[in-house]
Amino acid sequence: MARVDFHCHTKYSKCSNLEPELILKLCKKQGIQGVMICDHDTIKGTLAFKKVLSLNEDFIFIPGIEVLTDRGEILGAWIEEELSTSYFPEVAEEIKEKGGIVVVPHPYDAIRGKRFRVTEPDLPFIDAIEVFNSRCILPRANKKALKFAERYGLKQTAGSDAHFAPEVGQAWVSFNGSTIEEFRHSLMRGETRVEGRRSPFSVHLHTINHRLNRIFRRI
Template identity: 45%
Template sequence: MKYDFHTHSKYSPDSWMEPETMVKTAVKKGLSGIAVTDHNTIKGGLETKKFERKNFKVIVGSEISTERGEVIGLFLSEDILSHKFSAVIDKIKEQNGLVVLPHPFDELRGNGLKPTEDDAGLIDYVEIFNSRCFLSKYNEKAKEYAKKHGLNVIAGSDAHFAHEIGNAGIDTGSEDPADAFKEGDFTIFGQKSSFINLGLTKVLKTWKKTSSG
């Protein structure tokens, strides 16, 4: 069972994927589920969950901007409106969600959160492979931080386009991703995305902002 835990639908300002397309693409690629982690909203996750199938899970999440960098909440039921790091952590935990640090240490994109020693106790999972971390050292730093502090690890494609879905994630024998999390019974898989995708994302974000304005 393979799951991609970091994807973006059209409800993110820098993606245009339709929820149904995301599910069809993921199933075609042999995935058993995805987490939809749109920027600052769970709407994409909720819409995508409508297309959930018997053998395909959709996890509702959100990648939330804070003053220190981005934080992902998984298994959410409500939007988190705060953008203060400490408050975002609290709100995720109030929903019994999981706190994930996506692409920490990623200086190239400028939105990676550099965790401190004190942050370790607040984090449930560290994303140690993000397909859009174009410099391997950023994924390596994340892996080192997780190992040093005994933290659980995760991976995701950070897909903004359909062809990126499934570029990274976890492989587990569990049919339920929640069970896989609890048991830690999974392995990481991943491959890098093309640098071109980052450029296309920036173009798309500018176009959507201009069109809506």
């Protein structure tokens, strides 16, 4: 049995300060055997993590990206090249062409302005729904996501959406196995389980503080 935190940011996202080395260390400390790095609109974090990992081959690493499309945010899992478009159906197609899978993160988090409001006509483009995101403040956001995934038979993922150290490994997808191939196979067959806890509210204060610091540094 292994656990993968399927949504994590690095310092290559403007809103995070996480060094790839630290993410790896924190995962191991939390009993997490794998992670997907998905920075906002860049694969720089994914590439940096891959370098760090060269000496830790037993760790499961899913390269990824969180893309802001015209419809909201989408996760591309198993993606390690920049994408060429931000128009939703094309983003989804490009992710699939590159061998990746399309995941809708936090679709019912009303507090997030950039959420993708998933509807029935989107289903042919989507592989999975993130049914647990530790950063969703309102529990019903995750519950509604789970209901949507169940109703349409979509695969389910979970992730911490970590931007800061205390968040890493707070949510995960667990599966029977120990390799990335086994993980993808289990995920696509719907044989995985999602588990997690919400991050402490202080992480949102952290985010505000981080944004203000960036603004003041520029002045």
